[in-house]
Amino acid sequence: MPQPTDPYEDDLDDLPPAQPVHYAEQSLLGALLLEPERLADIGDLDASQFGNHAHGALFQAMLTVPPPDPETHRSDPAWLNTVLDAARPHAPGLTASYLHTLIQVCPWPRHAPTYARMIRADHARRTLLMHAERLAQTSTDTTLPNPAASTLAQADTLGQFLDTLAGQFAPHPGSLPRTSVPGTPAGHSSEEALDEERLLLATATAHPAELKNMRWLQPDDFTLPLHATVWQCLTALVHNGKPVDPVTVLWEAQHRGLLTDGLDPSDLIALVSAPVGSPEYWGERVLQRALLARAFDVGSRIAAYAHDPANTPHQLITGSRRALADLTALRTRWQHTTATAPPTAVRAPRSPAVTRAGPAPRTAVPAARALR
Structure with a gap:
């Protein structure tokens, strides 16, 4: 007999491994959350170019919300909360803890332009x-x-x-x-x-x-x-x-x-x-x-x-x-x-x-x- 399914079990362990671009998206977002002024350095990047919908929504929120003062941002997380609030209507699964995860997994914020090229x-x-x-x-x-x-x-x-x-x-x-x-x-x-x-x-x-x-x-x-x-x-x-x-x-x-x-x-x-x-x-x-x-x-x-x-x-x-x-x-x-013959051209009649x-x-x- 087949074993009963536990309603509290999930199949997350069976999910395929994340592709390299997933880590590039995380690293770019982490770099921008940590240093928003680097938005000016990443070139022409659109939210629709992200493979992960939540990542694209978060990036779009960064483009929409006015950037903070760099000195103030180092000690005040207000801009992070504003970005999260702007992104959540489009990606309800986003949480404050995930934003902190993005910041932690970013190897080098100064590599943001390279991460953006990978995404493109x-x-x-x-x-x-x-x-x-x-x-x-x-x-x-x-x-x-x-x-x-x-x-x-x-x-x-x-x-x-x-x-x-x-x-x-x-x-x-x-x-x-x-x-x-x-x-x-x-x-x-x-x-x-x-x-x-x-x-x-x-x-x-x-x-x-x-x-x-x-x-x-x-x-x-x-x-x-x-x-x-x-x-x-x-x-x-x-x-x-x-x-x-x-x-x-x-x-x-x-x-x-x-x-x-x-x-x-x-x-x-x-x-x-x-x-x-x-x-x-x-x-x-x-x-x-x-x-x-x-x-x-x-x-x-x-x-x-x-x-x-x-x-x-x-x-x-x-x-x-x-x-x-x-x-x-x-x-x-x-x-x-x-190709259609010109209007002035006359084609020879064909045999019935x-x-x-x-x-x-x-x-x-x-x-x-x-x-x-």
Whole structure:
């Protein structure tokens, strides 16, 4: 039988150990309680940058209450009581004994500017983590009406935050973060993504002339290596001016070694023999999915950096900027592809058989289901 729970017992012994920034916050507050005049030396620090809510409330009270005369403060605790009274409405758990504890644990009050820098650095790390996680979440939010635009807007917000950090922390030589980053999640290779790639390959085989204007789509944008190689077969045939149909694609695939791994030629022919809609429509779908997958990977990588407290602000800025750069090339291709033509431009009419108006119906490709 399970042992009864003692209502007077608590789980405080099971709490995780305090992080280093907790001691930095205590030391800074102790220094300011002991020598309030050092508030002028700690630079631009905000109460919201404290990880502990009570510490932030106490710091805000110090900013609100007029500072005491240094000589009077050495012998009169009136200012301490005033600060405590101002902070308690926002942090009822604060006590006079805790204020004295803060004073006792402060090693050196003259190190207050250094403690403040530690607090700013940890707040920067936590805020970067929030932006990175938001980028990853936005890229996988299926309820958004325009997921690509929302994701890129979040990437811009993250980039702007990095620019702000760069202005707050002086650059210095240092290595990139050594944090291990998560691998690409398998969730991006969904059945829907594979269906869209199959429909693109089949439709491109039926309308190869349109591939000349689709250089914005690259093999790396495909989730399945087989599909990427078949796309290379198609673009090579078009580039060389050769006829394109399921049989010629099969012949090109043979020269690229696709049939040496047990792939049945009939399955490959079936893969490129059921066109629906237009190549550009499905190409944009594939490119958007690649963009969102890349944004998810970038957000996850930056989040891994920010989760690791061993990284300095400089390492976080450098590593995060390099991660965002991996999104730039794909982003440029996406924006070039989806850019709205000027009002004066007249686009050539499209064949009704390959219209891009609205999503084309999803058509199963039974014979190609095994090509996964």
